[in-house]
Amino acid sequence: MFRVTVRGSFGPLDERARTAVEAAAGPAYTPEGTFTHDATMAAFTFRCQIAAADGDGEAEAELAALEALAAHGHPHRVLKVAVTDLREVKIRRR
Numbered sequence: 527m528f529r530v531t532v533r534g535s536f537g538p539l540d541e542r543a544r545t546a547v548e549a550a551a552g553p554a555y556t557p558e559g560t561f562t563h564d565a566t567m568a569a570f571t572f573r574c575q576i577a578a579a580d581g582d583g584e585a586e587a588e589l590a591a592l593e594a595l596a597a598h599g600h601p602h603r604v605l606k607v608a609v610t611d612l613r614e615v616k617i618r619r620r
Contacts (some may be wrong), residue, residue, distance in 0.1 A: 527612040528584070529536040529555045530591035530605040537601025539567055547600065559594045570602070 539547065544567060552560040559574035574591040587609050595602065 527575040527578050528582075528587035528591075529578060529610045529612060530587055531572045531608045531610075532591060532595055532604055533606045534572070534595075534596050534602050534604045536563075536567055537603070539544070539600060542582070543600050546598070548596065559591070559598070569582075578611070578613060582605070585612065587611075 536547075541596075547561050547563065547567060547570075550559070550561050551563070552587075553562060553573070554560055555573045555575040557577075558615055559572050561570050561572055563570040572591075572595050576587045576590045576594075576596045578587070588607050592604065592605070
């Protein structure tokens with residue numbers, strides 16, 4: 527499982543697009559992706575969870591997350607992408 531965080535900026539959004547972004551808002555990582563944004567809806571963070579198959583790496587996860595972002599259909603510009611491979615996260619128990 528990968529968690530991908532995309533930071534970017536929106537292009538001009540009409541009222542319908544603003545409503546759609548609000549509907550997809552939330553801090554959780556989901557397969558469809560969720561948005562958090564500033565008050566003006568200029569800057570955003572898109573969080574997406576991507577299932578990992580054997581042999582998948584960060585490049586495949588990044589591409590899948592960018593495809594999920596594009597599926598929302600809002601004009602945007604990507605500024606930064608961060609990928610976390612949850613298979614490599616070590617949990618320290620007390």
